[in-house]
Amino acid sequence: MxxxxxxxxxxxxxxxxxxxxxxxxxxxxxxxxxxxxxxxxxxxxxxxxxxxxxxxxxxxxxxxxxxxxxxxxxxxxxxxxxxxxxxxxYPTGDVSLGILSSICPTLSVPVIEECSRRFPKIRLTVSEGDSQALRAAIDTRVHDLAVTLDSVAKATSVPLFDETLYLVGPFGQLSPDAEVTVEQVLGMPLIMPTRRHGIRILLERQALIFGREMNVVREIEGVASTKAAIRAGLGLSILGRGAVHDDRAKGTLSAVVLTRPGLTRRLVLDMPVNHPPTRAAIEVQKILLAVVRKLGAEGHWSCTLRAT
The missing domain is CATH 1.10.10.10 (Winged helix-like DNA-binding domain superfamily/Winged helix DNA-binding domain)
Incomplete structure (x- = not known):
């Protein structure tokens, strides 16, 4: 007994x-x-x-x-x-956060800083990758959280924000006041990722709508390599605001918003299903959502996240 x-x-x-x-x-x-x-x-x-x-x-x-x-x-x-x-x-433990490469520099630093300030015992690891790699990492539970494209995420993902897409060229080549339509862009010499990437898929759909062929002169994987090729004068590209914001401010690239139609892509928060999050992961998620709202208020993107 x-x-x-x-x-x-x-x-x-x-x-x-x-x-x-x-x-x-x-x-x-x-x-x-x-x-x-x-x-x-x-x-x-x-x-x-x-x-x-x-x-x-x-x-x-x-x-x-x-x-x-x-x-x-x-x-x-x-x-x-x-x-x-x-x-x-004071929650403790390891949390792995994956972020789409093009927005990782904008989003990761404030999340890391806030997590370190509020929860110093949480060991946060941030990894960047493309949408397909992030989806695989969520499926295999390598990541506890991932900020990725809605086109590859699970139906249970949480909408975060819509990011404006820009035509990007070498510094001085594109006037910020210029009006460039999507149909015009299709005929320009474009540096694009392979067909499995979200922006490429979006542009391919627009090409079908306009009955045009995309003028892809080079295929390059990776945002940093794409921007280096643009600076070298090897072509133009379509990138999200997060990927070019600092470059525009520093004067290393020029960019203009696409029109007729304006193009955006939706990013979401993806998480493993049938796997309850730890307390540490929940706190990192709260910090991430707060940072998304703050950056949205500063004009980095249009938030789709509902206020809570």
């Missing part, structure tokens, strides 16, 4: 203090009730645990044996309680 933890706690306090009266005062339990609990514990174990004398109580040999085990058990329980409360206040 399992020992009653409450009775063990009462017994340990009585044995440690050597007095039913003092134990009653510290525990806030009436002395007759303590006596009843101790008799029940001794009957359960079939052995006398306490020697009762006019000057107090002392533990018998059997009582000393139980006391040593009881103290270890109760200490472990107290430590478990303290650790659990600490976890609730």
């Amino acid at each position: 399992a020992l009653d933890l409450l009775k063990m706690r009462y017994f340990a306090k009585i044995a440690e203090l050597g007095s039913f009266t003092r134990a009653s005062s510290e525990l806030g339990v009436a002395q007759p009730a303590l006596s009843l609990h101790m008799r029940g514990l001794e009957e359960q174990l079939g052995v006398q645990l306490l020697n009762r004398t006019p000057r107090g109580v002392t533990a018998t040999e059997a009582g000393q044996t139980l006391l040593s085990h009881a103290q270890a058990i109760l200490r472990a329980l107290d430590q478990a309680e303290a650790a659990t409360k600490e976890q609730a206040k």
Whole structure:
């Protein structure tokens, strides 16, 4: 029969203090009730645990044996309680966050900074990748969270924001006030990713609508390599605002918003299904959503995320 933890706690306090009266005062339990609990514990174990004398109580040999085990058990329980409360206040653990490469520089730094400030015991790892790689990482639970394109994410994903697409060229080649239509862009010398990428798929659909062929002069995987090729004068490209914001500000690339129609792509927060998130992952998710809203208010994108 399992020992009653409450009775063990009462017994340990009585044995440690050597007095039913003092134990009653510290525990806030009436002395007759303590006596009843101790008799029940001794009957359960079939052995006398306490020697009762006019000057107090002392533990018998059997009582000393139980006391040593009881103290270890109760200490472990107290430590478990303290650790659990600490976890609730300061969550710990590893969290892996994947972010689409083109927006990772914009989004990752404020998320990392806020997480470090608020939850220093969370070990946050941020990885960038293309939408297909991020989807695979979510499916295999390599990532706990991923900011990716809605075209590859699960139906359970959370919409975050719509990002405007730009025609991007070498610095000085495109006037920010110029009006460039999607149909005009299709005939320009374009540097594009392969057909599995979201922007390429979007442009291919527009080509079908206009009955035009895309003039893809080079296929390059990777945003950094694409921008380097643009700066080298090897062609133009279509990139999201996050990929070119700093370059426009620094004067290393020029960009203009596409018109007729204006093109955007929706980014979402994707997570593994049938796999409850840890407390640490939940807190990182909250930080991520707050950063998305803040950057949206600053004009980086049009938020689709509902305020909570």
